[in-house]
């Protein structure tokens with residue numbers, strides 16, 4: 036499986052993402068935000084965490100205007116896979132690939148800790164390595180992780196089973212405890228918690244490994 040990891044000025048989880056993808060068996064290229072095209076035959080684009088453009092305006096708002104984001108939207112519209120983690124999730128909502136927005140945490144503080152997440156369904160490449168109902172621990176590290184979507188949008192997401200992960204103990208005020216949401220075709224996932232920071236015993240836990248392994252198994256056999 037070929038993966039591209041996008042790097043913006045201020046990304047700080049790009050290398051962690053590349054390490055996690057490589058450990059799961061992916062062939063990984065790094066892509067600079069000013070590039071107008073993705074590498075040929077890329078299966079998955081990973082938009083990593085960090086503070087793109089210093090989080091000015093709104094987290095992800097400036098990054099979403101980068102040339103590479105046009106290519107990411109085209110990739111997704113062709114049915115390509117996209118994973119956005121933390122700032123990557125913020126970027127994907129700003130591009131319109133995912134519904135809703137990430138607002139300031141309800142307690143107005145930066146939150147940095149491990150949280151438990153319930154895997155809502157295994158019906159996506161991203162969650163195929165888990166069983167629905169599994170509880171996994173991933174770190175969070177954000178100040179704008181409070182997922183918000185209007186009532187109609189929420190109804191649609193829930194009716195279509197597009198909540199991939201829910202917080203067991205909501206740390207940031209996200210509506211319906213949503214920690215990760217899928218696109219309509221289930222090939223774009225945005226999530227605030229960091230699976231790439233839970234893939235090595237040195238991280239304090241390895242619950243994120245199944246996300247990358249499941250994704251790669253599904254894409255290789257697709």
Ligand SMILES: NC(=O)CC[C@H](N)C(=O)O
Nearest residue numbers: 084085121122177178179
């Ligand atoms: N770790 C991250 O990606 C941080 C995301 C974002 N800049 C925030 O603090 O909300």
